[in-house]
Amino acid sequence: MSTETAQTTDVKQPSEALLSKRRKKFITDPLIDDNPITIQVLGICSALAVTTQMQPTLVMAISVIFVMVMANLTISLLRNTIPSRVRIIVQLAVVATLVTLVNEILKAFAFDMYKELSVFIGLIITNCIVMGRLEAFALGNKPYDSILDGFGSALGYSWIILAVAFFRELLGSGSVFGVPVYETISGLFGEEFSLATNGLMVSPVGAFIILGLIIWVQRTKTGYVEH
Amino acid sequence: MQQSNAYIITFSVILTVVLGLLLSGTSQVLAPIQKKAVELDTKKQILGAVLDAETISKMSSEEVLEFYDKRISSKVVDINGEEIEKDSDGNSIIAENVDIGKNFKRSPENRQYPVFIFHTEGNEDEIESIILPVYGSGLWDSIWGYVALQTDVTTIEGVTFGHAAETPGLGARITANSVQARFEGKQIFDGSGELVSVVMQKGEGKDYSGDPHKVDGLSGATITANGVNDMLKNYLSHYKEYLKSKKSTNNSEVASVN
Numbered sequence: 001m002s003t004e005t006a007q008t009t010d011v012k013q014p015s016e017a018l019l020s021k022r023r024k025k026f027i028t029d030p031l032i033d034d035n036p037i038t039i040q041v042l043g044i045c046s047a048l049a050v051t052t053q054m055q056p057t058l059v060m061a062i063s064v065i066f067v068m069v070m071a072n073l074t075i076s077l078l079r080n081t082i083p084s085r086v087r088i089i090v091q092l093a094v095v096a097t098l099v100t101l102v103n104e105i106l107k108a109f110a111f112d113m114y115k116e117l118s119v120f121i122g123l124i125i126t127n128c129i130v131m132g133r134l135e136a137f138a139l140g141n142k143p144y145d146s147i148l149d150g151f152g153s154a155l156g157y158s159w160i161i162l163a164v165a166f167f168r169e170l171l172g173s174g175s176v177f178g179v180p181v182y183e184t185i186s187g188l189f190g191e192e193f194s195l196a197t198n199g200l201m202v203s204p205v206g207a208f209i210i211l212g213l214i215i216w217v218q219r220t221k222t223g224y225v226e227h
Numbered sequence: 228m229q230q231s232n233a234y235i236i237t238f239s240v241i242l243t244v245v246l247g248l249l250l251s252g253t254s255q256v257l258a259p260i261q262k263k264a265v266e267l268d269t270k271k272q273i274l275g276a277v278l279d280a281e282t283i284s285k286m287s288s289e290e291v292l293e294f295y296d297k298r299i300s301s302k303v304v305d306i307n308g309e310e311i312e313k314d315s316d317g318n319s320i321i322a323e324n325v326d327i328g329k330n331f332k333r334s335p336e337n338r339q340y341p342v343f344i345f346h347t348e349g350n351e352d353e354i355e356s357i358i359l360p361v362y363g364s365g366l367w368d369s370i371w372g373y374v375a376l377q378t379d380v381t382t383i384e385g386v387t388f389g390h391a392a393e394t395p396g397l398g399a400r401i402t403a404n405s406v407q408a409r410f411e412g413k414q415i416f417d418g419s420g421e422l423v424s425v426v427m428q429k430g431e432g433k434d435y436s437g438d439p440h441k442v443d444g445l446s447g448a449t450i451t452a453n454g455v456n457d458m459l460k461n462y463l464s465h466y467k468e469y470l471k472s473k474k475s476t477n478n479s480e481v482a483s484v485n
Contacts, residue, residue: 081238082238083230083235083238084230085230085235086235086238086239089239090239090242093242093246097246097249097250101249101253104253104254104257104261107257107261108260108261108264109260109264111264111265111267111268112268114264199397203394
């Protein structure tokens with residue numbers, strides 16, 4: 001395990017750049033090569049549920065980024081004091097508190113979003129990505145690295161759900177971010193011309209199909225095979 | 228590293244207290260803002276029955292509240308159409324704060340029925356329409372809405388519907404403007420003064436413009452459409468006494484002018 005020892009000595013050097021090569025990997029790895037959704041296939045439930053439209057998906061993505069960064073930071077700061085026998089409960093308590101905070105803030109400042117997303121925001125608690133990163137990374141790493149790791153994983157999750165939402169909203173409702181794309185296109189070709197929206201895309205089935213296609217394309221490109 | 232039980236318990240207690248304080252603190256700080264957000268949302272929904280969604284979405288929240296204050300007056304009536312001002316505990320009732328969903332769980336005789344009156348600016352007697360809340364069950368969960376009636380108390384000026392969990396693309400279409408517009412101009416009383424409500428039909432794409440009591444249905448969402456029908460029928464019949472009293476005062480006003 002020569003690489004691991006090399007890494008630990010690396011951390012101890014105080015002069016390490018804020019975004020050194022090693023730290024950049026925390027952010028870039030989960031985007032493609034170790035993506036939580038497409039490679040690890042975690043957090044699928046919310047990826048299916050919230051992605052009918054771009055706007056709620058974006059709010060969901062921001063919420064997950066917030067919760068993951070803050071949870072990773074908190075757990076990392078407490079990592080030497082958390083009793084190992086109750087660590088899962090401690091993680092759960094921290095995540096649940098953060099999620100409740102997000103929910104309360106949304107209710108106060110973005111009530112429309114709260115009405116639409118409240119159930120799914122609550123489900124961030126059970127999002128395997130969050131608990132997974134806490135258990136696998138934040139418990140054993142320094143706060144700054146943990147923040148980067150949480151941010152990277154959340155970003156990997158976010159861009160996938162945004163991509164799914166883009167196709168589902170475009171094909172299912174004929175719009176992107178609520179801007180009617182299909183109508184505009186039809187308008188260019190005169191009144192006779194109209195594009196039909198696909199009702200399948202609005203249901204969770206559509207998300208499965210889009211997600212499957214994304215995973216397919218990605219694995220063909222990277223050559224990733226499950227062992 | 229194996230910690231002692233005392234350490235684990237102390238740690239858990241401190242963590243619980245800290246997180247608990249954090250949560251209750253935020254809740255306290257945010258409560259007034261949340262209350263305002265809920266109030267704004269209710270008022271937007273009420274106005275949704277008489278204004279189209281685009282106009283409302285263009286208004287800022289202050290404009291919505293101001294418009295509401297200027298144009299809407301409200302009261303609460305009981306099943307007999309008589310105004311009630313105080314609840315059983317003697318507290319005064321504010322129509323905007325009446326929780327329709329909670330009232331829905333009581334028997335119809337014991338419910339509070341808010342009435343919102345849309346009047347011309349500054350003159351509460353010059354009524355433009357009467358807005359009534361409705362509440363019921365869709366396919367998966369609750370559905371609700373507001374129905375605005377013209378001063379003849381039978382022609383529908385406009386409706387707005389909301390839902391908790393109807394199927395997107397099917398039942399959830401009750402929130403679409405195109406669906407809600409189908410109710411405009413329909414009649415809830417027939418020629419002899421009997422309440423018949425307005426009924427969504429099975430199937431979609433037929434023209435019901437000739438029939439004042441029927442509207443085009445929702446293809447693939449018949450259960451939600453039936454829920455809407457039951458909701459309208461139930462609540463309009465609960466408001467029947469109030470509407471009848473409104474009708475007779477209107478008639479007597481006409482008579483006195485003649």
